[in-house]
Every structure is written in C-alpha cells, then in structure tokens.
Amino acid sequence: MSEGGVVASFVVPVHPHTVLAPDMNPGWRALRNAFDEAAQTINDLEADLLIVYSTTWPSIIGHQIQADPNPEWVMVDHDFHDLGSIPYSFNIDAEFAHAWDDANRNRGLQSRCVNYKGFPIDVGSVVALTLLNPDNRIPAVIVSSNMYANRSETTVLAKSCLDVIKSQGRRAVAITAMSLSNRMFTDFIEPEEDKIHSLKDDEWNRKILEFLEQGRLEDVGQLSRT
Numbered sequence: 645m646s647e648g649g650v651v652a653s654f655v656v657p658v659h660p661h662t663v664l665a666p667d668m669n670p671g672w673r674a675l676r677n678a679f680d681e682a683a684q685t686i687n688d689l690e691a692d693l694l695i696v697y698s699t700t701w702p703s704i705i706g707h708q709i710q711a712d713p714n715p716e717w718v719m720v721d722h723d724f725h726d727l728g729s730i731p732y733s734f735n736i737d738a739e740f741a742h743a744w745d746d747a748n749r750n751r752g753l754q755s756r757c758v759n760y761k762g763f764p765i766d767v768g769s770v771v772a773l774t775l776l777n778p779d780n781r782i783p784a785v786i787v788s789s790n791m792y793a794n795r796s797e798t799t800v801l802a803k804s805c806l807d808v809i810k811s812q813g814r815r816a817v818a819i820t821a822m823s824l825s826n827r828m829f830t831d832f833i834e835p836e837e838d839k840i841h842s843l844k845d846d847e848w849n850r851k852i853l854e855f856l857e858q859g860r861l862e863d864v865g866q867l868s869r870t
Contacts, residue, residue, distance in 0.1 A: 648809045651689045653818040654682050655856060656776070658700050658768035660719075663775060664727040668835035679775040686776060691817045693737060694777055694784040695805060698821040700768035703788035706754030707801055710765070710786040711741040717762065719770045723828075732770050737783035740808060744785065747804035753797070768821030776819065795865055824849045 657675060661668070666676035686694070701708070716733040741757055748755035769786045777784060793801070809816045825848055827841035840846045848867070855863045 648814040693814045693816040696786045698768035699789045701766035701788040708788040709741045711757035711759040713738045735780045743808045747807045
C-alpha cells in the first residue's frame, strides 16, 4: 500500500443557491460553474475520499464526525427556504469516521461519532457533496466545526485526520465549507440584485484565498482577526 495524502483542497460556499437557483443571478452561475470544474478536478485526480469540514455544522463540546453510512433526508435551508428543498442520500465512509475519532482521542481531543436516523446534515455539507460528488461515487466523511476550538486545536484535528489518511493509503480531497466575509442583506432583494456587499469585502475575500493558496496560514490567521 502506498502512503496516502491530500491530493487537493477546496474552499466552497455554503448557501443553496448554487444547487437550487444558479441561473437566477450571474454570480450564482459563476459559483456553480466553479463547483462543476472542481468536481471534474476531483474526478481526474482519482480521489477516493472527500473530507468535509463545515462551518455550518457547529459543535459545542468536542468534535463530531458523521458515521452513518447512508444518511438520507430532505434539507430546507432555514435562511433561504423559499428556494426549495434538496433531497440527499450520501455515501459516508463510516470506517474512516471511527478511525478518525480514535485518532482524535489518541491526540488528546474530545471527539465522538454521530450515527442515528434523521440526524440533520448541515447546508454546507449538503451543497458541497451534492455538487462535488454528484453520483455519490466517492465516499465522504463530515466533521463539525467546534465553536470554541482555537487554531492550534483545529490543527491537531487535521493532523489526526492525516494520520488516518496515511495509514489507510487514501487519496483524499479536503473541502472547507464556509462563507468568507459573509455579508447578508437585511432587506428583501430580487435575485438579480444580489452582489458582493462592498469593494472592501471583495478585497478581503480575495486576499484570504490568496494566502490559503500560498499556504500562508499565519497570514490567514492575522487577516481573519481584522
């Protein structure tokens, strides 16, 4: 068995517009096209595991890992319920989930697996897996975003995951579902009116993505505090 590793990583938006209404706004269509390109890249890389770290699955005590082999439900976003619903049926690698949970504990983290019928999969994970793994061919694992975990603890969480990736010889893709500056209109607008809130927001978002692409994690940490 060859040593495994992370073959690609992506930061993706969490809102359901890219799934349910991509053609109602040029920006939403551009994001959907980017999702489709990323899905093709993942396929071309012959990845055999998708790791989703989602900021729309917050946890309070420790880290939670989805371990239901086939979670099925229908998701309606609590902010944009007017767009409709997204049925889902995901292919979860339960064996990897439990191994990651064990690795977390071995590194001193508080961690547990979740597996019961009807447990709601968050919107960020639903959007990411629906668009990046449309045929459910690649098994996935989803981990929560602990609200009180600082950067060092989150780094340990990632190292635990990498321990398992290497031990199992997997070709993994890391996916972070998040919203960057996340400005939202407070009054109702028509879909075609949706846009980036300000030039400053756009500059900040682009700088964060630039630092992530270059692996400048210290700079990301500093910029995220501004």
